[in-house]
Amino acid sequence: MDxxxxxxxxxxxxxxxxxxxxxxxxxxxxGSVFSEGKMMGVLITDKGPLYGFSGLAGGAAVVPGFVPPIxxxxxxxxxxxxxxxxxxxxxxxxxxxxxxKELQDxxxxxxxxxxxxxxxxxxxxxxxxxxxxxxxxxGECAAPKLLExxxxxxxxxxxxGEFWYGASPASEVREQGRFYPSCTGKCGPLLTWMMQGLDxxxxxxxxxxxxxxxxxxxxxxxxxxxxxxxxxxLSVPGRTKAVSLLEWLQSRFGEVHSCHRLDMDTSGxxxxxxxxxxxxxxxxxxAGHEVKKTYRARLCAPSGAVGSRDLRPGTHGTxxxxxxxxxxxxxxxxVDYEHGKQAITxxxxxxxxxxxxxxxxxxxLTGRTxxxxxHAAHKAGIGRPIKGDRLYGAPGAGRLFLIxxxxxxxxxxxxxxxxxxxxxxxxxxxxxxxxxTNNQ
Numbered sequence: 001m002d003x004x005x006x007x008x009x010x011x012x013x014x015x016x017x018x019x020x021x022x023x024x025x026x027x028x029x030x031g032s033v034f035s036e037g038k039m040m041g042v043l044i045t046d047k048g049p050l051y052g053f054s055g056l057a058g059g060a061a062v063v064p065g066f067v068p069p070i071x072x073x074x075x076x077x078x079x080x081x082x083x084x085x086x087x088x089x090x091x092x093x094x095x096x097x098x099x100x101k102e103l104q105d106x107x108x109x110x111x112x113x114x115x116x117x118x119x120x121x122x123x124x125x126x127x128x129x130x131x132x133x134x135x136x137x138x139g140e141c142a143a144p145k146l147l148e149x150x151x152x153x154x155x156x157x158x159x160x161g162e163f164w165y166g167a168s169p170a171s172e173v174r175e176q177g178r179f180y181p182s183c184t185g186k187c188g189p190l191l192t193w194m195m196q197g198l199d200x201x202x203x204x205x206x207x208x209x210x211x212x213x214x215x216x217x218x219x220x221x222x223x224x225x226x227x228x229x230x231x232x233x234l235s236v237p238g239r240t241k242a243v244s245l246l247e248w249l250q251s252r253f254g255e256v257h258s259c260h261r262l263d264m265d266t267s268g269x270x271x272x273x274x275x276x277x278x279x280x281x282x283x284x285x286x287a288g289h290e291v292k293k294t295y296r297a298r299l300c301a302p303s304g305a306v307g308s309r310d311l312r313p314g315t316h317g318t319x320x321x322x323x324x325x326x327x328x329x330x331x332x333x334x335v336d337y338e339h340g341k342q343a344i345t346x347x348x349x350x351x352x353x354x355x356x357x358x359x360x361x362x363x364x365l366t367g368r369t370x371x372x373x374x375h376a377a378h379k380a381g382i383g384r385p386i387k388g389d390r391l392y393g394a395p396g397a398g399r400l401f402l403i404x405x406x407x408x409x410x411x412x413x414x415x416x417x418x419x420x421x422x423x424x425x426x427x428x429x430x431x432x433x434x435x436x437t438n439n440q
Contacts, residue, residue, distance in 0.1 A: 007160045008201040009143055009182040009191055013395045014161035018042050021049040022163050026177065029165060033058035037166035037174065041142025045155040052142035052149075067149035070139050071110045080107065104136060111139040113190070114151040116197025126193045135328055138186040147194050157198060164393075171334045172326065173377045177303040178385070178393035185328025215245055218420060223278045223413045224271055225249060225256065226420055231267040231399045238264070245270070259283050260291075263370075265388070268295070268404025269420050273412070281412035286367070292408040294363050298401035299376055299384035300394045301356030311358060311382070316348040319375045319382070323368045332391055333370045335378055343368040345375045347382065358384060361405070372402065 007015070014022070021042045034040070034057055041052040052067045061069045073080045083103055090096040108124035127134040139145075142162055150157050162182060164174040174180070182191055216228040227249065229235065234244040236258050249256040249272055256272050257279040273279035285291050322340030326332045334340075344365040351359040360382070362372050370391075377385035377392040385394035387401040406421040 004158060005201045006157055006195065006198040008203055009160060009162070009195075010184060010188070011181055011204050011390055012161070012179075012201065013390070014163075014179045015044070015159040017044045017049075018159050018161035021051075022161065022177075022179075024049075025051055026165060033060075033063075035166045037164070037169055039142055039162055039174075039180070040165045041146050041162045042160065043143075043146035043150060043157055044159040045150055045157055047155050050146050050149060050155075052145040054141045055137070067145050070113060070145060070148050071107075073107065108134050108138070113139070113144060113148050113194055115194045116151070116157070119196070121193070123190060127189050129193070130189055132189060134190075135186050138190060141182065141187050143182050143187055144190050144194060147191070151194075168379045170380075171336060173332075173334070173374060173385070173392045175303060175377070175379065175383070175385075175393055179395050180393055181390060183329040185330065215248055217249075218269070220253070220274075221413075223274055223411065224282075225253060225274065226269065226271050226407075226418075228422060229262055229267055229270050229404075231265055234264050235261040235270065246272070260286055260367075262404055263400070263402075265400035266295075266402045266404060269407050269422055270404065271407060271409060278412040282409065285409055289365070290410065292363075292406075293404060294361055294406045295372055296350075296403050296405045297360050297362060297372065297376060298387040299358040299360055299382065300387050302384065311349050311352065311384075313349050313352055316346065319345045319347060319380075321375060321378060321380055323371065323374055325369070331369070333368070333374050335374070335380065341368060342366065343371045343375065345371060345381075347375075357387065 004015075007018075021044065022040070025040065025042065034053065038057065039054040041054070043050040043052070050067055051065060053063070056074070057063050059074070061072050061074045072078075075081065080103070087096060087099045087103060090099065105124065108127075109122045111123040112120055113123065113126070114120050123134050123139050127138075143160060146160065147157060149155075161179050163177060163179045165176055168174050168176070182188075213230045215230060215233065217225060218228055219226040227245065229245050234242060236246045237244045246256060246258050253274065255274060257274075257276065259271060259273055259279055259282040262268060262270060271282060273282055282291075321335050321343055322337055323333045323343045324336035324340040326334040346363040346365065348361045349358055350361055353359070360376070362375075364371055373386055373389055373392050375381040377383070377389065377394075385392045387394055388399050403422065406419065408417060408419040410416065411418050
């Protein structure tokens with residue numbers, strides 16, 4: 001492990017050492033206070049593994065066998081508890097609001113952390129470097145607790161991972177035993193500063209497009225282009241310098257406009273317009289739900305508790321869950337029954353594989369961000385993340401096993417229906433070998 005780079009915590013595949021340590025921890029937890037549901041963390045160091053948990057466990061900040069908090073707010077005779085009681089007794093109004101803000105500000109001056117360069121700052125100072133104010137709860141997640149304990153005790157961090165243990169929450173996608181990336185809102189600025197001085201893995205989302213296959217133009221005329229987008233390629237220009245599919249098409253066809261998008265890791269059929277008039281026509285079809293699309297996905301084998309849905313081949317049904325952005329963990333989406341927008345997906349189980357994985361066809365009736373990924377992974381959906389979906393608990397595969405399999409729309413010029421379907425014969429790698437067309 002001498003040449004091993006430290007885990008990039010916001011998008012990673014857990015190392016074998018981290019997985020083994022997590023499995024060992026799960027075996028000895030049993031029916032503990034964590035069974036209510038908790039994000040756990042594992043840090044591999046040069047002196048062995050360390051374990052941590054986010055927040056409190058049964059109201060306690062200190063639990064034997066786990067690293068302590070960065071700063072303990074639970075002492076009954078400490079300043080925080082005493083001042084909190086005083087504020088709670090105040091009548092509502094500006095004075096109480098100001099006192100609460102002042103106490104929160106005090107907390108973030110007490111949370112002092114280090115990095116691998118030996119530097120020390122408070123959480124308030126770290127966020128101020130970016131012109132930000134830390135959200136409530138910053139510093140209480142497992143990952144910063146683990147790193148701070150290692151630094152304070154002269155241990156060398158080697159690899160890290162965070163996984164869920166216990167009951168799944170109603171909103172977030174969390175399932176026992178699955179690993180998830182660190183949150184970007186609270187831990188993004190904090191961990192980035194704390195990892196300074198470590199040799200950290202590069203962010204895989206920043207890498208240039210290096211897929212072996214190029215986009216495949218399936219059909220083109222004077223009005224539209226239909227293309228098969230490979231996984232790993234941006235649909236439109238993004239924050240990296242990698243060439244997007246739109247730019248690739250413009251370099252070959254001249255004027256080209258995007259009408260819809262696929263996630264970078266999703267492959268499959270897309271339609272582009274060759275004029276502004278065609279773009280408007282196609283976008284109106286998408287907005288009016290006149291475009292019909294299907295997707296094929298490989299879902300992971302079960303881990304921990306299995307959902308209640310019947311998942312035998314031939315089973316089909318509808319998932320309806322309202323989704324909204326997880327504000328402190330962008331771009332992850334969450335189920336939000338109060339403020340979320342309704343997202344509806346029809347599904348059909350095509351095949352149950354010997355290893356427990358499933359082949360599923362999805363037909364989205366709405367077009368929310370990460371709709372299929374959340375509907376697949378959430379406990380109120382199918383309860384199985386799409387294979388390779390690091391964001392929602394399946395970090396083991398090299399790519400996201402989700403393909404836009406077919407699209408049906410009206411041609412902007414002829415007004416006739418056009419239906420294009422991709423046929424995959426190598427599902428494991430999602431290599432497109434044959435194309436079927438049906439122009440009506």
